[in-house]
Amino acid sequence: MKHPRVRFQRDRTVWIASGKVELGQGINTALAQIAAEELDVAFERVRIAPPSTAYSPDEGYTSGSMSIQEGGKGVREACVQVRAALLAHAAELLGAPIGELAVEDGTIKAKNGNSVTYWECAAEASETPPAGAGVKPSGPAKIVGKSAPRVDLPAKIAGKPAYVQDMTLPGMLFARIVRPSRPFSKLVSLPEFNYQEEILVRDGSFVGVLAEREELAIAAAAKLRAKAVWKESPVPEDFHGWLRKNVTERSILKEIKGSPPAGTRVTASYSKPFIAHASIGPSCAVARLKDGKLEVWTHSQGIFGLRHELSVVLQMKLEDIVVNHAEGAGCYGHNGADDVALDAALLARAADGRPVKLQWMREDEFAWEPYGPAMALELEARLDGAGNIVSWKHELWSNGHTNRPGRSPKPALIAARHLEKAFDFAPAIDPALPPEGAGRNAIPLYDFADLQVAKNYVRETPRRASSLRALGAYGNVFAIESFMDELAAAAGADPIEFRLRHLKDARARAVLEALKVPWSSFAKSENQGHGIGFARYKNIGAYCGVLAEVEAGEVLRVKRLVLAADVGLAINPDGVANQLEGGAIQATSWTLKEEGRIGAVSWEDYPILRFSEVPAVEVQILKSDAPSLGAGEAAQGPTAAAIANALHDALGVRVRDLPLTPERIVQAMG
Amino acid sequence: MTELEVNGQRRSVSAGPDTPLLYVLRNDLGLVGSRFGCGTGQCGACFVIVEGKAVPSCDTPLWSVSGKEITTVEGLGKGGELHPVQKALLAEQAAQCGYCSSGIAVAAAAFLSLNQNPSEKEVREALDRNLCRCGAHNRVVRAVLRAAKEMRP
Numbered sequence: 001m002k003h004p005r006v007r008f009q010r011d012r013t014v015w016i017a018s019g020k021v022e023l024g025q026g027i028n029t030a031l032a033q034i035a036a037e038e039l040d041v042a043f044e045r046v047r048i049a050p051p052s053t054a055y056s057p058d059e060g061y062t063s064g065s066m067s068i069q070e071g072g073k074g075v076r077e078a079c080v081q082v083r084a085a086l087l088a089h090a091a092e093l094l095g096a097p098i099g100e101l102a103v104e105d106g107t108i109k110a111k112n113g114n115s116v117t118y119w120e121c122a123a124e125a126s127e128t129p130p131a132g133a134g135v136k137p138s139g140p141a142k143i144v145g146k147s148a149p150r151v152d153l154p155a156k157i158a159g160k161p162a163y164v165q166d167m168t169l170p171g172m173l174f175a176r177i178v179r180p181s182r183p184f185s186k187l188v189s190l191p192e193f194n195y196q197e198e199i200l201v202r203d204g205s206f207v208g209v210l211a212e213r214e215e216l217a218i219a220a221a222a223k224l225r226a227k228a229v230w231k232e233s234p235v236p237e238d239f240h241g242w243l244r245k246n247v248t249e250r251s252i253l254k255e256i257k258g259s260p261p262a263g264t265r266v267t268a269s270y271s272k273p274f275i276a277h278a279s280i281g282p283s284c285a286v287a288r289l290k291d292g293k294l295e296v297w298t299h300s301q302g303i304f305g306l307r308h309e310l311s312v313v314l315q316m317k318l319e320d321i322v323v324n325h326a327e328g329a330g331c332y333g334h335n336g337a338d339d340v341a342l343d344a345a346l347l348a349r350a351a352d353g354r355p356v357k358l359q360w361m362r363e364d365e366f367a368w369e370p371y372g373p374a375m376a377l378e379l380e381a382r383l384d385g386a387g388n389i390v391s392w393k394h395e396l397w398s399n400g401h402t403n404r405p406g407r408s409p410k411p412a413l414i415a416a417r418h419l420e421k422a423f424d425f426a427p428a429i430d431p432a433l434p435p436e437g438a439g440r441n442a443i444p445l446y447d448f449a450d451l452q453v454a455k456n457y458v459r460e461t462p463r464r465a466s467s468l469r470a471l472g473a474y475g476n477v478f479a480i481e482s483f484m485d486e487l488a489a490a491a492g493a494d495p496i497e498f499r500l501r502h503l504k505d506a507r508a509r510a511v512l513e514a515l516k517v518p519w520s521s522f523a524k525s526e527n528q529g530h531g532i533g534f535a536r537y538k539n540i541g542a543y544c545g546v547l548a549e550v551e552a553g554e555v556l557r558v559k560r561l562v563l564a565a566d567v568g569l570a571i572n573p574d575g576v577a578n579q580l581e582g583g584a585i586q587a588t589s590w591t592l593k594e595e596g597r598i599g600a601v602s603w604e605d606y607p608i609l610r611f612s613e614v615p616a617v618e619v620q621i622l623k624s625d626a627p628s629l630g631a632g633e634a635a636q637g638p639t640a641a642a643i644a645n646a647l648h649d650a651l652g653v654r655v656r657d658l659p660l661t662p663e664r665i666v667q668a669m670g
Numbered sequence: 671m672t673e674l675e676v677n678g679q680r681r682s683v684s685a686g687p688d689t690p691l692l693y694v695l696r697n698d699l700g701l702v703g704s705r706f707g708c709g710t711g712q713c714g715a716c717f718v719i720v721e722g723k724a725v726p727s728c729d730t731p732l733w734s735v736s737g738k739e740i741t742t743v744e745g746l747g748k749g750g751e752l753h754p755v756q757k758a759l760l761a762e763q764a765a766q767c768g769y770c771s772s773g774i775a776v777a778a779a780a781f782l783s784l785n786q787n788p789s790e791k792e793v794r795e796a797l798d799r800n801l802c803r804c805g806a807h808n809r810v811v812r813a814v815l816r817a818a819k820e821m822r823p
Contacts, residue, residue, distance in 0.1 A: 024766040024768065024769075026766070149760070149763060150763060150765075152768070153760060153765055153768060153771075154760060156765065156767075156769075156772070157752070157765065158703070158743070158744070158756060159704070159742065160702075160703065165702075165705065166696075168700075174697075213685070213689075213697070214693045214696075215685070215686075215689045215690060215693045218709075279769075280713060280715055280769045280770045280802070281705060281707060281769040282706070282707070327767075328769075329705075329767050329769035330767030330804045332803070361709060362707070362708040362709055362712075578763060578766060581809075582805030582806060584805065586803065602712060608803065610801070611793075611795075611798050611800070611802075611807050612794040612798050614794075614805075614808060616808065617808055
């Protein structure tokens with residue numbers, strides 16, 4: 001058997017090829033659980049291979065909380081097929097009917113006492129089983145659905161080499177890139193520099209430095225950056241206003257024409273700023289160009305898309321490029337991972353066959369990673385005399401939420417537009433429903449008889465933007481769930497009851513019901529408040545309700561978050577809890593502090609939530625056997641709204657523009 | 671040549687005296703557990719212990735640590751075992767991407783050597799110089815409190 005995705009190794013382990021990549025979300029652990037379950041081998045025997053274009057299936061991007069749904073399905077199907085083929089072969093070897101074989105940790109046992117292991121019979125077995133052979137008897141899962149410790153954490157916590165940043169290859173050179181901290185159209189001049197052993201690489205406005213030692217590359221790049229002159233590209237000050245004036249296309253995402261609008265009209269405008277992925281480890285890649293073949297090690301979320309784009313920009317054939325995934329720090333979406341890979345490949349052209357390791361500096365990451373785009377939103381509703389919503393309108397303005405490489409004929413990698421022969425740059429696009437980009441979760445899950453949801457897509461991108469965890473769902477759910485709270489107040493209704501009044505979906509209702517106890521047990525006191533937010537991610541993914549308790553003093557403090565979620569069958573319940581909790585804490589940081597301003601280069605310019613500011617978080621995962629749904633992005637939008645609603649409960653003021661900074665709160669208080 | 675004492679071993683390195691300790695650890699001594707995060711001592715990913723205190727190695731020139739005792743994440747444990755803080759981080763599954771974990775382990779180990787019975791608030795304040803983007807904070811705090819309990823005689 002030479003199965004492309006499942007191999008039995010001599011050391012009695014099982015090698016699994018996956019197209020989804022580990023981003024710190026724990027996917028390798030969950031996939032190993034699925035493989036172990038389907039193959040009937042011990043969890044500890046499974047090894048998920050780091051994806052490579054050389055041997056992995058192309059499963060697109062590791063994004064959109066789809067790794068369990070898509071990647072898990074692929075691994076499961078491959079393992080089911082392999083198990084069946086092995087059993088068919090073992091039946092012949094053992095002289096026993098296939099239906100009487102049992103498997104225990106990779107050993108196939110017949111009733112007559114004979115047995116053979118997967119490792120012994122894999123070589124001779126065919127890849128495909130005879131039809132209907134060896135269907136696994138259904139029974140309770142042994143490994144899936146139970147918390148498994150993350151397979152990758154021991155090395156990381158021991159401080160062993162774990163990331164592409166830690167890679168070393170013989171003869172490796174260190175590299176740094178020379179870019180300014182603001183968008184630019186062209187490099188005007190580069191200072192004279194007294195090179196010792198450093199190698200300067202320049203192609204048009206693309207500049208980098210190679211050196212034998214890392215600190216020399218850093219020092220040389222810093223000196224060049226300090227005196228280089230670039231022609232800056234302007235970025236509008238009032239970006240939300242600019243978006244409204246520069247619409248490329250308005251599209252209706254959903255429309256239900258009900259009876260002519262009647263009732264009390266309520267309107268509100270909301271906004272979210274640019275938000276950085278702000279990975280703790282700046283992006284890094286290793287590249288080697290030797291004998292016309294390029295090999296790249298990268299923490300990209302899509303190694304095939306990256307390979308395609310490298311081939312376009314470097315004008316090489318696809319078969320001459322191998323892109324290997326190597327882990328990086330958590331990325332939370334499309335950060336500098338892909339860009340630094342092209343940078344490294346361009347610098348490798350000057351390295352005479354030697355490998356080149358390039359890590360962006362902190363300022364490169366803050367200045368050049370694509371941020372999650374700013375959005376402006378306008379909501380309008382009508383309430384009837386009984387306090388029911390009879391009409392709902394949602395209008396949004398945004399750049400596209402995806403500018404990932406390989407999705408457009410034109411390159412999206414940043415260096416492509418800086419080369420002497422510059423490429424026409426691909427604008428950020430916005431995927432269609434149901435995942436959507438800017439419009440993700442713009443359609444409310446609530447049942448409204450009269451509805452219009454419209455998206456105003458702005459193609460021009462004065463400021464680079466692409467996918468950030470949850471995409472448009474963060475802004476849309478913040479707006480919808482803030483507005484629901486405003487309407488509940490106008491109707492004089494309890495916020496949970498008011499939502500339930502407009503919601504038929506039974507799983508959604510169960511999530512909200514689960515928040516009733518912590519909601520009603522809150523003891524209100526001065527400057528303290530509580531609020532809730534809810535959404536079903538993409539309207540087809542995980543359900544998540546969030547309750548926030550805040551204290552509004554000089555700054556707004558989130559003291560406690562309670563999450564209730566339905567993710568279908570949780571493959572690794574502790575992994576799901578970790579993702580939901582982490583998502584809620586990150587969203588708290590976005591909501592309280594984060595606003596990406598042009599020129600930010602350090603953690604001082606872009607503060608994030610610190611240990612002493614992090615709220616207590618409780619996560620309740622509702623029991624379910626429904627198909628598994630990704631959990632990593634479900635909490636982002638509901639958390640933002642829950643905090644804004646809790647702020648309103650605490651102080652009686654409504655802040656509709658994110659982040660909820662002390663200045664904005666004071667302004668709202670008048 | 672600069673003489674260093676890293677994880678109980680004498681090492682001599684030929685890097686320039688102004689070289690940040692981080693690059694010497696990672697590239698000359700192969701101790702890559704100290705990670706590069708910001709280069710300006712703002713994130714804690716590269717923390718090492720110098721004479722009992724957690725300091726950012728990215729912002730510590732080689733000359734300033736010559737002859738001083740340096741402990742990196744690789745040297746926190748004793749006798750081939752992980753440090754109690756590292757064990758507790760694993761027991762609590764207190765990480766997602768893990769890039770900040772070694773710096774946090776170093777900071778927590780230095781902190782617990784001074785405060786054997788910390789409150790949760792003290793742990794949080796002690797880790798305020800360490801940034802975590804994945805949101806593993808509360809698990810980390812639980813791990814540090816657990817390690818403190820296990821380390822007490």
